[in-house]
Amino acid sequence: MKQLFIRTLSMTAILLLLNKSTLLAQIIQQLPGKWYTNSIIREEGSDTLSKQLMEFIVGKNSFKQLSANHRFVTFDNNAYSYGTWELKENTLRLITDRSGGVFTYKVQKIAGDELLLLIDHKYIHFVKAKDSLAADQKPIPNNTTRFTASKSQLAKKWYYSKTIEPAEKPAPPSLLGDPLKNSWYELREDGTCTRKFTKAVEGNWELTDGGKRLLIIDSNGVGQAWDIVKVSDRQCILQMPNSKSQRVYSTLQISQGKNQ
Numbered sequence: 001m002k003q004l005f006i007r008t009l010s011m012t013a014i015l016l017l018l019n020k021s022t023l024l025a026q027i028i029q030q031l032p033g034k035w036y037t038n039s040i041i042r043e044e045g046s047d048t049l050s051k052q053l054m055e056f057i058v059g060k061n062s063f064k065q066l067s068a069n070h071r072f073v074t075f076d077n078n079a080y081s082y083g084t085w086e087l088k089e090n091t092l093r094l095i096t097d098r099s100g101g102v103f104t105y106k107v108q109k110i111a112g113d114e115l116l117l118l119i120d121h122k123y124i125h126f127v128k129a130k131d132s133l134a135a136d137q138k139p140i141p142n143n144t145t146r147f148t149a150s151k152s153q154l155a156k157k158w159y160y161s162k163t164i165e166p167a168e169k170p171a172p173p174s175l176l177g178d179p180l181k182n183s184w185y186e187l188r189e190d191g192t193c194t195r196k197f198t199k200a201v202e203g204n205w206e207l208t209d210g211g212k213r214l215l216i217i218d219s220n221g222v223g224q225a226w227d228i229v230k231v232s233d234r235q236c237i238l239q240m241p242n243s244k245s246q247r248v249y250s251t252l253q254i255s256q257g258k259n260q
Contacts, residue, residue: 028087030110034133035126037062043121064094064126065134073134082137092117097140100225100241104217120220140242142227146212149231154207154214157186158236158249166244185216185249214238 037058040049049057059077066072072085072094083096092105105117105124113128160183185205186194193205193216203218208225217223226238229246236249 024087024089027090027107027110031066031085031087031092031115032068034063034065034129034131035115036129037064037124038127039125041123041125043118043123063129063134067136071136071139073136075134080134082139084139095225097137098242100227102215102217102223102225104221104223120222142241144227144229144239144241146209147228147230148211149207149214149228150211151189151207153231154187154205154236155189156251157184158251159184159253161235161248161250161254164237164246164248180247184253187216 037054040054040057041047042049055062059075062074062076064072064074066085070084070086072083074081074094081096081098083094085092085094087093087107090107092107094103094105095101103119105119107116108118108123109116115126115128117124117126160180163178163180180197183197184195187205191204191206193203194200195203195216195218201218203216203223205214205216207213208215212228214226214228215223216226225241227241229237229239231237234251237246238249239246
């Protein structure tokens with residue numbers, strides 16, 4: 001009886017895994033295409049934003065274009081962005097080429113010519129375009145020499161120390177001092193994190209690209225990708241993709257005015 005129960009549980013687990021794999025394959029198959037923003041609905045209250053307010057937020061003729069080769073083009077506020085997309089379960093993640101900005105959406109529905117995504121308590125409804133696709137740009141070559149880090153190496157509290165600018169682009173003097181002073185990241189073993197710039201914000205972090213890239217994503221689904229340049233017991237050096245500026249973090253808090 002016990003063996004039959006265990007066997008039934010095993011079969012149930014296999015069926016659930018197969019269903020998830022099938023659903024994932026279906027979403028991946030249906031995502032490629034050009035999707036125009038049709039409406040934005042607040043999660044709380046379920047009220048749809050007016051067309052005027054929607055266009056104020058994303059601009060006119062806003063769209064997301066996803067290609068089968070996992071490249072994307074977005075057009076928001078009269079500006080194009082390019083990058084790569086990936087899907088993990090029902091989570092769609094866009095990472096921009098130029099800045100390494102990360103945008104994480106939950107796929108709520110995809111059927112025929114309709115796509116519904118959720119980000120930051122807002123449902124965004126898209127309709128599939130019937131016009132021609134926008135031209136993509138080739139990815140910018142990333143020539144950063146990267147370090148392979150482990151989760152245990154990074155799971156610490158890292159205080160901002162300084163920014164290293166390339167010799168050909170020295171940092172302009174600021175009357176306000178370094179705007180990043182007193183900022184920090186606290187990365188925890190369970191994949192959650194807290195970051196502080198002006199105020200503490202909760203989120204999640206993970207390593208990708210074989211441990212060479214760090215993703216820090218706020219609870220609102222927006223975050224940043226960092227190339228890992230160096231990690232030691234007391235120091236971590238991060239660099240935005242396609243940038244030469246490096247941020248140095250330390251496990252030791254350097255006194256820069258008032259402590260946290």
